[in-house]
Amino acid sequence: MDQIILGCVAALVAICFMCLYRAWRGPTVADRMVAIDILGILVVGFCALWAVYTERGFLMDIALAWLLLSFIGTITLAKYLGGQQLDE
Template sequence: MNMFAVAILAVLITMGLTLVRAFAGPTVYDRILAVNACGTLTMVLIALYGFFDGRPDFLDIALVYALINFIGTIAVSKYIKFTGLGFPVRNHDEGDI
């Protein structure tokens, strides 16, 4: 078996484990981190497949995917922290209206 095929299989197994963590994570931050890790593993999988198939230009696609994954993770994290026009969520039980 080719070394790239073994690496692809290992990445797929690891992606499965991160998806389990994404669904079972006790907090929203655990889920965000698991989805970010799955996106990073997808980038590695695209690069490995490109080299396995003899098309190293897939590395450019993998790098663009990594940038989109990073921006998406920052956007979701900011949305969770600040939901209303960039201001922190206020607790209405404390008397803030």
């Protein structure tokens, strides 16, 4: 059981590196932002699986906080990209 979860965690780390490749080579700024947005959601899944593997509950709190902060960061960057003022 534990080995399968560890395999899933390893696969998620590989997927995160695929995402980082797109953030590195993205031709435009928007491509990099898409990659970082997706990376935020992937890290949430990674934190949750790692919490199950090590049986530490506080990693789940980190996952939830990361989810909300990544959403707010993406919205802010998208508004900035769209040329609007941030205090709107």
